[in-house]
Amino acid sequence: MTDAMIGSAPRRIDGQRKVTGSAMYASDHHLKNMAYGYGVFSTVASGKIIGLELDAARKSPGVLEILHHGNFPSLYHNSTLPMSFAQILKAAKSDESRLPFEDDTVHYAGQFVALVVADTFEHARAAAYKIKVSYSKTDAVANLEQGLKAGALQDGSPNHTRGDAAAAFDSAAHSIDTTYSTPVETHNPMEMHATVASWEDGRLIVYEATQGVVAHRNSLAKIFGLIPEKVEVRAPFIGSGFGSKLWIWPHSVAACGAARVLNRPVQLVVPRQQMFTTTGHRPETRQRMRLATDDKGKLVSVRHESINTTSFTDPYKENCGTSTKSLYSCANVLVTHKIIEVNRGTPTSMRAPGAAPGLFALESAMDEMADKVGMDPLAFRKLNVSERDESQNLPWSSNHLQECIDKAAERFGWSKRNPTPGSMKDGTEIIGYGMAACNWDAYRTPAEAQVALRADGTAWAICGVQDIGTGTYTIVAQVVSSITGIPLDKIEVELGNSSFPPAPVSGGSWATASVLPAIAEATRQAVEQLKAFATAPKGVFAGAKAEQVSFEQGQLKSGDKTFAIADVLNAQKQGSAFGEAKTGMNDTSKHSFRSFGVHFVEVRWDSGISRLRVSRVVSAIDVGKVINQKTALNQVEGAIVMGVGMALFEATDFDERNGMPVNNNYAEYVVPVHADQPEIDVILLDYPDFELNEFGARGIGEIGITGLAAAVANAVSHATGKRIRDLPITLDKLMELPPTMKV
């Protein structure tokens, strides 16, 4: 393997197609005779549909069909059984298991209640606006608070207990008992969810904005009662997903159903407003933290009890306490999760599910605990970092958190921090320094791939994984190149098709760790076939044994003779040498696999104009071996910016009177713009974790957002003396308002 390629920083091999507009996204596909759908969405959050006035819409120009609960085809439910990683390539899963138009019940605002299909998008939309729906409304459960009053908490395990956290807390030298909350956040990928469905001779062909073509194929097969091989899902390019495109949502079933009814292709794009309602979100959480230490600051009790909202249709669990179980050493730990039903669409994974809200609570609480003990927050963390996974009683596969803390602290200049809140000033601004650990699981799933080395000097690789904008195309090519010596521009990579060798959904930061071993093994198998061609009759090394032939620097060598790949193949009139591989999971019985890191954040608070800015972030992260320096840094930097949004801006607001969303657009749902981006300095430690795979690479997509909001909150506390426990940290929460003006 040529080490120069793995760990280098090549540009994205698909970059040119993206910037020139030739990359085709789902809704770019306009098939022959295609019709266009537009949804009618519920304008109440809870109730029953009692009437649909369709006459005006039926007469509207271009309308072909109007589907609703009275006439939509009867379909099957997707599986709701628990899914193991070993079975992930067969996975069929919906976070929202209810099918669109299944009945007359409305569970949330923005639920599909009808679908107009017309000859053009504009005709479909115009007709959809003409449909009047009458509802029998019931009182909506509009938020977590109302849920607690209206319903009963349900178990949201996995939970964890060791020791006796309550007893240790009661007898501890220092303790805190604080509650944190995070709001609903919406993924808001740039590319809207979209489906282009077409039935061809009993086969269902779908272009979908999905992070998982194989899982989407499996789900459609289950729902439509088809053999999976009769369904093909294609997603060669995805305009980001952040988790919202992991699993199938109602629009895709609606589009495929409509295409079957009409017997012609149908395109359905989810409008931006409904990207906030019917395609998942990060749920609202409330998290109670009880920490206690001995007189020297060693943790003796940790309790993390979280509640998250879910829909009335499905029990989505936001596992906020996953990191709490093991990040710090403590003998007495209790982690529980509970869920409560509200009238919102079903939540789903959003970048670092569980850990992003969970580490906001844990790492805010660690800061408050350090303050209570009277220790520097950095020293307090270093004292308590766990040297092994105490929740599983296993050693870490690799953990360099202490080094992350030291390196980032030095780069950031933490030693210049005056611990007194509000003491560091610059003109009209008060500067605050805060820090927090970041933490994320390291998974590896089964994956399959095929690679061929071609007689024209090029190679191809295919795999049913996706490039969700993260650089998967490029790192797959890097692996083929590193083994064969074939330059990147001669390697053709095709991903995002469910008919390719199956691979997992691109989520959980596991695509790199799972897929690259399959690519590497398939490449080596292709080389083996090349050797077989070489030693076969008429081959360049005819009569030699395969073990006498070596592959070096892109050439076959035996004795003092070397031949290029093309020579070997041409001697046999072969077009290519082919390899395929199926690789498995890591051994989780001997090690615990996680990634670790730390953020240091500088904020500036100008109280005269109530302006809060994140001005500087230094992060050191250990994600194992970095395959591509450029795309890896992109992932962490992007996650940090998303973390700034989580900390300062993002909240999907719902009217508490009726559960309706009130800022479901790109203007009023505030995410960071370029001008909000701090100076970002990311250190990647680059220690290979060979327990996970041959490359030593763990994932990198999610860890960067974890802990960032806590680091900001901790910096804000340092700057202003105010501890904000409810995200986002908006200016009105920091303003000194007279009592009569309190918000």
Add this chain to the structure above:
Amino acid sequence: MRAFDYVRANSVEQAVTTHAKSPTTFFLAGGTTLLDLVKLDIMPADQVIDVNHLSLKQIEVQKDGSVRIGALVSNTELAHHPHIVEHYAVLSQALLSGATTQLRNKATTAGNVMQRVRCNYFRDGYSPCNKREPGSGCAAIDGHNRSVHAVLGTSDQCIASHPSDMCVAMVAIGATVEVQGPKGKRSVDFADFHLLPGATPWKEHALLDDELITHVVLAAPLAGNTSAYLKLRDRASYQFALASSAVIVVMDGNTVREARVALGGVGTKPWRSLDAEQALKGQTLTPQTLEKVAAIALTGAKAYRHNAYKIALGQQAIVRNLGTLNA
């Protein structure tokens, strides 16, 4: 999109006489508001009169020092016009604080004057909204009203804040809106152009249905003035003001000879405070004076459930802006 009649106007006369005198006829300029709201079915167009080809694209400095701005001058062009930059810094800054480069390239002067509110309940198409559906009520008053709702000039029928930055600068500068209808031309004082919601929040401005804005005429700049626009918001760009201020000051030594103070983001219309201006005259710009003036400007403000902070933020916008004016 619903079907509508499209007319490309070749003259102002044609534009206004073609107008069907219906509330569902709209003039199309930059389209940055209209296209969105037509697509959302909030402005259900039956007739669209495209005025983009009219010759209303000039910025003319007139003999009396006033500046006559054609209705179709883009926000970008106006913001970067050398005469505006030099004599009306507050206007240039206000324009550049609004929206994004792409939007400012399309948005026009008259279109900015005519932009609609950002109230979520107005734009959702189903909530009670007296602007969209007179008599249906106002969902915002007891609803979610943190960001795009006002504390000044509100009524029990509507509390949506006026979204424009440009208009805040214009009301401070003093301006006249020139309009033309089938019966001829007339002028409306800029301060009277936008209407308070009162009992009729669907009446947002002084235009008749078939009248078209042709120009906005800025009053001659105050001799020796210094001016600035300060916009406060959650993120650093591309957000409507939570509170903003336009200030113009003419100093006489250390004392204020003449002053203009206007607020954005907090009012149901571009909000000029004559009382605050009066309180500044003859004063030195001490911190105490600034705070007193700011408090006067927000006198009468009414807080709603989530926007009480705007009363303080509006005052901060004035204090900081006046305090850092290089006057």
